[in-house]
Amino acid sequence: MKTVEVLFTPADFATLAHRDLRETVCVVIDVLRATSTIVTALAHGADAVIPVPEISAALAWRAQQPDVLLAGERDGLRIRAAQTGGVDFDFGNSPREFTAAKVRGKTIVTTTTNGTRALHACDGARAVLAASFLNLTATVVQLGRLAPENLLLVCSGTGNQAALEDTLCAGALCHQLGHAAEAALADSAIIAREIFRAAQSDLLAAASRSANARRLLANPDLRDDVAFCLREDVFAVVAEQGRDGAVRAAQLSGGGGF
Amino acid sequence: MKTVEVLFTPADFATLAHRDLRETVCVVIDVLRATSTIVTALAHGADAVIPVPEISAALAWRAQQPDVLLAGERDGLRIRAAQTGGVDFDFGNSPREFTAAKVRGKTIVTTTTNGTRALHACDGARAVLAASFLNLTATVVQLGRLAPENLLLVCSGTGNQAALEDTLCAGALCHQLGHAAEAALADSAIIAREIFRAAQSDLLAAASRSANARRLLANPDLRDDVAFCLREDVFAVVAEQGRDGAVRAAQLSGGGGF
Numbered sequence: 001m002k003t004v005e006v007l008f009t010p011a012d013f014a015t016l017a018h019r020d021l022r023e024t025v026c027v028v029i030d031v032l033r034a035t036s037t038i039v040t041a042l043a044h045g046a047d048a049v050i051p052v053p054e055i056s057a058a059l060a061w062r063a064q065q066p067d068v069l070l071a072g073e074r075d076g077l078r079i080r081a082a083q084t085g086g087v088d089f090d091f092g093n094s095p096r097e098f099t100a101a102k103v104r105g106k107t108i109v110t111t112t113t114n115g116t117r118a119l120h121a122c123d124g125a126r127a128v129l130a131a132s133f134l135n136l137t138a139t140v141v142q143l144g145r146l147a148p149e150n151l152l153l154v155c156s157g158t159g160n161q162a163a164l165e166d167t168l169c170a171g172a173l174c175h176q177l178g179h180a181a182e183a184a185l186a187d188s189a190i191i192a193r194e195i196f197r198a199a200q201s202d203l204l205a206a207a208s209r210s211a212n213a214r215r216l217l218a219n220p221d222l223r224d225d226v227a228f229c230l231r232e233d234v235f236a237v238v239a240e241q242g243r244d245g246a247v248r249a250a251q252l253s254g255g256g257g258f
Numbered sequence: 259m260k261t262v263e264v265l266f267t268p269a270d271f272a273t274l275a276h277r278d279l280r281e282t283v284c285v286v287i288d289v290l291r292a293t294s295t296i297v298t299a300l301a302h303g304a305d306a307v308i309p310v311p312e313i314s315a316a317l318a319w320r321a322q323q324p325d326v327l328l329a330g331e332r333d334g335l336r337i338r339a340a341q342t343g344g345v346d347f348d349f350g351n352s353p354r355e356f357t358a359a360k361v362r363g364k365t366i367v368t369t370t371t372n373g374t375r376a377l378h379a380c381d382g383a384r385a386v387l388a389a390s391f392l393n394l395t396a397t398v399v400q401l402g403r404l405a406p407e408n409l410l411l412v413c414s415g416t417g418n419q420a421a422l423e424d425t426l427c428a429g430a431l432c433h434q435l436g437h438a439a440e441a442a443l444a445d446s447a448i449i450a451r452e453i454f455r456a457a458q459s460d461l462l463a464a465a466s467r468s469a470n471a472r473r474l475l476a477n478p479d480l481r482d483d484v485a486f487c488l489r490e491d492v493f494a495v496v497a498e499q500g501r502d503g504a505v506r507a508a509q510l511s512g513g514g515g516f
Contacts, residue, residue, distance in 0.1 A: 011270045015418065187416060191422055191449070
């Protein structure tokens, strides 16, 4: 690897439109909760997860393909028929809802704002992975096999700002890359890695201070999502975005066991 | 204080053009080396330091005011007459050059790229301070007296990326704000503060891993700048940018000793 860089905010990843990403592998991170939800759904057997920015885009998918499941919430509540002109969404955005019984073999269209924007910003990259703490090591193994020239860790952020939990996850990835990547780390990657190292003895406590975590922890129905999403290596699944925008469970490049 | 936020990159501070900064105090940080140089020059008695983005802008100042001193370098070397059509610059960009004997009572025009861009990005703010490790506590005292609604710590960065040493300095400021600011810290401010806390036992070693520091350390004439700029609280001077763009030593708001 020649460069490992972390982008902290939407303003940062908006600059990717001007960069040649053909030799770059991008890893998009939205710990609370878009990429944690995607990874959970794929690990539980979903065929594909299609992130879209708006409710209207999700409804357009349903109109074309009546068997897709819809996921999304506004203000912490699952989207209901009254908001959509008659369509009840099947899920909110809590990863705990995406059980094998509900998702196996299904295509899920999910509304997220920052997560979708971050995934789109990586258009043109050699590969785009969706990562979370839940599939950290699987992602690192895949990166080792892809052996990209340049690695870009794209934190989705909170609104227009940096999100602590995404930075921690980017740092955990940099930490796992180990000594081989040391000389390639940009300052941004050093910042993320050192944040993770300082927090790793109690990751949940550290991440719980973030704006996103505090918002979720204040909601009795959503508070357990924080602990759910802060667990490392629950799923040995690699989530890769295809050219069609859908995220699917990827074969580990180069084959072999895991 | 209601909010304390850190901007890590030029892409982040470019978004300030769309924000109402009237209730915001901005602190611009360019540890290696623009704000360290400005603070050193003011501490040694310079009347004003005027940051400009290009050599041509510095020459325009000299043409209008023949007594201004010019500072700047390209590729680590002081700017020479051959590059300017006949004008030798008086200083490079090393803060160690700005001795009292040379700067007392003088106005200095200095070319920097990121530092100037960051200062301009804060146009319209209630106040704009230039900070470095060298005047950390003086800056914090001034912030306490200004008691801004919103505090924005603007890291100048390296090229288009985050700079570790600027993030460490922003974190040191957040650390010194103490418990009173705790609830106001955005995720970005928590990230910066935790980076600083993890590094503070050997700040020089931590900052020496940054891209800027490595570039300076590789140059025998400039390597001592790194240790010079990583010292805390050498100067009890507050550096404030006026509406005219010039940075001057400010009276501590509200009077009193220091």
